[in-house]
Amino acid sequence: MEVLNLIIERNIKEKGGFNYHWGCDGLKISHVCFADDLMLFSQADECSVRILKESLEDFSGVSGLIPNLNKSTIYFGNVNNHLQHLIKGLLPFKVGVLPVRYLGIPLLSKRLYSKDCSVLIDKVRKKLNDWKNKFLSFDGRLQLIRHFNLYDIWCPLSPLCSFITVRDIHRPGLTTRSTVNEIVVNGGWSWPVEWQNKFPSLFNLNVPSLVDGKRDVLMWKSREEKHMPFCTSEVYKDLCVHRQSVQWAKVMWFSQSIPRHAFILWLAYQVRLLTQDRLDRWEVRSDLLCPFCQLQMDSHYHLFFECDYPSEVWDCLKGLGMLNDAPPNRKGCVDFLAKQHMGRSFRSIIQRLVLAAMFYFIWQERNLRLFQDKYRTVEELCKVIEKL
Template identity: 35%
Template sequence: MFLFRRTLVGAGESYLISGLQLEFFWSDIGNGEKTSLWFDRWCDLCPLSSYVSPRQMNQEGLSIFSTISEVVHDSSWDWPEAWRDDIPVLYQLRPLRLNPYKSDEIKWRNEDGSLESFSTRLAWNALRSRGQETSWHNLIWSSVSIPRHAFMSWLIFRRKLSTQDRIQVWNLASGSLNLMCCLLCYKDVESHNHLFFECSYSNQIWCSLRSKGGMSHIQGKWDDIATWLIPRATSKSARVVIAKLLMATIAYYIWQERNARFFKNQLRPPEKVEKLIVNRIRLKLHSLKFKMNDRVRRILDDWKIASEDVRMDD
């Protein structure tokens, strides 16, 4: 995920990610023998090299290679007296108690100032940008999702697919106003709302399969389906799991069919796409664990899956 590079800046060790120095790597001081006095981060004023020049260091018997252990004695700072007036900030540092039996360690500093052993999770949480949590995230991201189908659903919720209505907006800048109709029904303008599932082609597929997910009463509109599923999204019941799989899988194959027509001029009747969807979900159901009861058995029978063919949840 990240490329780490440890380099020597002057005498102090610095940690870089993607070429940028970060403030997250701090020294957890033990005996102070491995931590650069001037260049490493170990207090809020660091790096101290911003206050003390190499010339000043040399004048007082120190160097750019000095470590913390050289200026801490009996838990007190032993700064040159000449710096008291010239560099008063050094005398504001809190006393530091060294542990002769513990080595210094580089750790990750959290936002609250605590130090932890580094992990990619800590780095990711600190560096990533955070958006507002959506109401539908549990609907598409879960352990039972088919990853490529979940990603497609994410694009649909965010209206990021390259549908013709979006392409038209891009073409306005070039002066082209050509707009293609839906390649599935050859009627209305292609848009997210139309494809999922107001188009007569995609709606036929939805209406044919929706009962298998317990959604016979839900009309073929993406927002209506999502509105019904979102409050149930965290449920682990077989019916809800299948309903989520069904919504995402139908959407995936509808977009796949659209692209086959757009780029390859290959057409398939809706009945054939329905079989592909059913087979893909049946394959996924074989990999899931269910707590078996009469209701679950009836659901599996509807998918032509024998209860003995699936894993039981203890």
């Protein structure tokens, strides 16, 4: 949705005549995105609605996404019929009635009270009461058990309720909560007699070794087919997709690293920062220029460290970070450190901390200039990094 944000912002700025909704004028809010939903706000005038419509059309042109008319609704507040007719001609959405609810909650400008959420609360209570009080058939009970019980896979046929019906379980006096211990007597099986012909495979199972007075222990079978006590960390390791480790990982991730610095360095190395050259692929703006040099669009290669401002930051701090021999470019400096011995030495830690800080604060300075019109000189930025 970042592209849509840029398109709406550009059209409002370039076309002029857009009037914000009275409740959104102070913060200049024209739209709100939440999950897969989009809400547009404006005053009820033809010019404002036309700008929103053209923004949606521009977005559809670059993304291929088109608003679903059957799921789109327009709401009017104190708007005369003639103006409503004109606006519906521009945006042929179905007309809704205020107040409107979203996800069961009324959209109000005032504080919400319990009575405002009563419909949602009633729905939740109704569902809970259904599960508690509704009389389920045997098949229904079995389905409920399958979804909400944790089974102990104690034999190859487990869980037994996958082929033994609830009726067959209850006939001999057992329940769905019966344990293996109840059907093992003097070291042998004590299955119900009527199950012998119906479920003969049960009588051929090996009798497990049970210890009186000792509780069951939850075990985990690892990828290497080893049984071990259940441990969250071991389960996580087994469930993770194992890939070959990369040399540059320790440049970013180490015990003394600053997480936000390391994260920006990782994004930059993976060419995943939202630089202007990536937005240009959508063809939403033609006036994108690097906030440092104003000569070309910024990119990962330009920001780290081809542009004059980042290059001066590099020259100022490479001595502090003992990076004099490192190539002054995004990938080269990381690969240079990756080939070094990265232990717990003071030199190794300082090198990685300074490098990540340079990437982080150059990206921060870029965003401050673009979005907040704030500027720091090279000397000021270097002093901020040196004080860390």
